[in-house]
Amino acid sequence: MPKYDAYLIDLDGTIYHGSQPIPAAKRFINRLNQAEIPYLFVTNNSTKTPETVADNLTKQHGIPTRPDQVYTSALATADYVKGLRTNNQSVYLIGEVGLKDAFAKAEIPVGPADQASYVVMGLDREFNYQKLQEATFAISRGAKFIATNADTNLPSEKGMLPGAGSLVAAVVTATGVEPTIIAKPEAPIMEGALARLNQPQKPIMVGDNYNTDILAGIKNNLDTLLVYTGVSKPEEIAKLSDKPSHEINNFDEWSFD
Amino acid sequence: MPKYDAYLIDLDGTIYHGSQPIPAAKRFINRLNQAEIPYLFVTNNSTKTPETVADNLTKQHGIPTRPDQVYTSALATADYVKGLRTNNQSVYLIGEVGLKDAFAKAEIPVGPADQASYVVMGLDREFNYQKLQEATFAISRGAKFIATNADTNLPSEKGMLPGAGSLVAAVVTATGVEPTIIAKPEAPIMEGALARLNQPQKPIMVGDNYNTDILAGIKNNLDTLLVYTGVSKPEEIAKLSDKPSHEINNFDEWSFD
Numbered sequence: 296m297p298k299y300d301a302y303l304i305d306l307d308g309t310i311y312h313g314s315q316p317i318p319a320a321k322r323f324i325n326r327l328n329q330a331e332i333p334y335l336f337v338t339n340n341s342t343k344t345p346e347t348v349a350d351n352l353t354k355q356h357g358i359p360t361r362p363d364q365v366y367t368s369a370l371a372t373a374d375y376v377k378g379l380r381t382n383n384q385s386v387y388l389i390g391e392v393g394l395k396d397a398f399a400k401a402e403i404p405v406g407p408a409d410q411a412s413y414v415v416m417g418l419d420r421e422f423n424y425q426k427l428q429e430a431t432f433a434i435s436r437g438a439k440f441i442a443t444n445a446d447t448n449l450p451s452e453k454g455m456l457p458g459a460g461s462l463v464a465a466v467v468t469a470t471g472v473e474p475t476i477i478a479k480p481e482a483p484i485m486e487g488a489l490a491r492l493n494q495p496q497k498p499i500m501v502g503d504n505y506n507t508d509i510l511a512g513i514k515n516n517l518d519t520l521l522v523y524t525g526v527s528k529p530e531e532i533a534k535l536s537d538k539p540s541h542e543i544n545n546f547d548e549w550s551f552d
Numbered sequence: 553m554p555k556y557d558a559y560l561i562d563l564d565g566t567i568y569h570g571s572q573p574i575p576a577a578k579r580f581i582n583r584l585n586q587a588e589i590p591y592l593f594v595t596n597n598s599t600k601t602p603e604t605v606a607d608n609l610t611k612q613h614g615i616p617t618r619p620d621q622v623y624t625s626a627l628a629t630a631d632y633v634k635g636l637r638t639n640n641q642s643v644y645l646i647g648e649v650g651l652k653d654a655f656a657k658a659e660i661p662v663g664p665a666d667q668a669s670y671v672v673m674g675l676d677r678e679f680n681y682q683k684l685q686e687a688t689f690a691i692s693r694g695a696k697f698i699a700t701n702a703d704t705n706l707p708s709e710k711g712m713l714p715g716a717g718s719l720v721a722a723v724v725t726a727t728g729v730e731p732t733i734i735a736k737p738e739a740p741i742m743e744g745a746l747a748r749l750n751q752p753q754k755p756i757m758v759g760d761n762y763n764t765d766i767l768a769g770i771k772n773n774l775d776t777l778l779v780y781t782g783v784s785k786p787e788e789i790a791k792l793s794d795k796p797s798h799e800i801n802n803f804d805e806w807s808f809d
Contacts, residue, residue: 423678462681465721
């Protein structure tokens with residue numbers, strides 16, 4: 296009998312480093328499949344579709360993955376807005392293909408800012424002053440402000456790019472309004488992920504970043520597994536009072552029983 | 553003998569409201585001219601050249617003004633950078649014509665972000681992700697981060713536009729670095745304005761906004777005159793311990809002696 300009946304698993308820093316594989320992570324996913332334990336990859340990145348993320352895992356990292364095994368902050372945001380909205384309400388959307396696709400598939404109408412009941416904002420590398428102004432006017436008029444995630448940066452080959460949280464900060468400053476944030480460490484993405492896994496009895500949240508992955512688990516009363524292959528370091532975690540349930544150096548140290 | 557030998561005077565909310573004149577303000581400037589008391593208009597807005605600001609005062613508001621009677625945050629920023637920089641150092645500039653013109657006139661080289669020693673940022677209604685990314689990389693690499701002003705909004709006929717402070721917040725979030733801020737209530741614009749007035753013995757700072765104009769005076773050990781024709785209200789000021797030196801409802805209540 297395995298300790299946990301479902302795994303929520305972060306991607307970058309946990310399963311791979313950008314284009315670099317993490318071999319023990321690939322073995323871990325293989326073992327999950329063999330043990331027939333359900334899992335869902337949960338990522339704060341809203342820019343890619345689940346198809347693109349699954350394709351990258353399958354082809355670049357040799358981890359065969361279906362799109363329905365990927366839950367992005369874009370999907371979580373569409374699920375969240377779907378739960379809130381009434382008929383006729385539309386969304387002003389700032390974001391990339393992942394976010395646009397999630398709202399299209401959820402059949403949520405996206406339209407101009409001046410008629411929107413919601414301003415939904417994710418990382419958008421075509422962000423500009425005009426979009427900032429539209430969002431500011433809509434939120435000042437009373438539209439609800441929702442952000443996919445608050446990550447300040449996004450790693451890239453060129454260096455740390457400004458993340459969704461950086462664009463969100465501009466809107467917060469111009470409006471004085473704080474958004475509802477969907478992604479880790481906040482609750483909505485966890486609730487959406489557990490719903491996708493059909494409300495498992497004993498799930499666990501797995502990741503490399505204490506401030507997003509592990510806090511998301513702790514805040515949502517899930518057990519947590521911190522793997523030291525990414526952002527967080529053992530010496531930082533040693534100082535904290537709210538520790539992960541489990542800490543490992545790599546996934547080869549982890550057994551399901 | 554007048555109480556004050558030089559006046560630093562805010563513009564919007566103090567001398568006019570956007571395109572609306574304030575008649576007592578026009579009379580106040582007339583009286584300053586008649587009494588031959590030097591004055592300088594000091595504005596946080598970096599987007600316009602002093603020529604444009606002077607022209608607007610002269611033609612729209614009937615207040616004859618020379619460009620050298622206008623000190624913008626753009627001019628103050630160029631003066632500040634001029635005081636810091638050594639030969640060969642260049643600036644990556646995000647801003648509009650007022651800021652570009654100030655740096656051109658100060659003969660400070662403006663160039664690409666990857667070679668810049670300074671990132672200078674003001675309101676730029678052509679701001680976009682590319683500029684945000686360039687600024688983020690340059691500051692992360694060690695370029696000094698300087699902002700013309702931190703005003704969160706800019707009034708317009710369409711509503712409150714996002715101000716320079718909103719764009720600055722995006723860069724602060726992406727870099728974790730706070731800028732040196734030049735404009736009111738910070739010191740550099742006051743120091744630059746007093747230098748332009750040849751270091752008067754007993755200057756006074758005049759404006760409608762406690763949080764910018766009056767705090768700029770207080771922080772720089774100037775006497776201050778708050779005029780209740782704009783942002784600040786008597787009931788708000790009544791609660792503060794650090795009061796303006798003088799409070800008036802309009803300039804007709806003010807005498808120089």
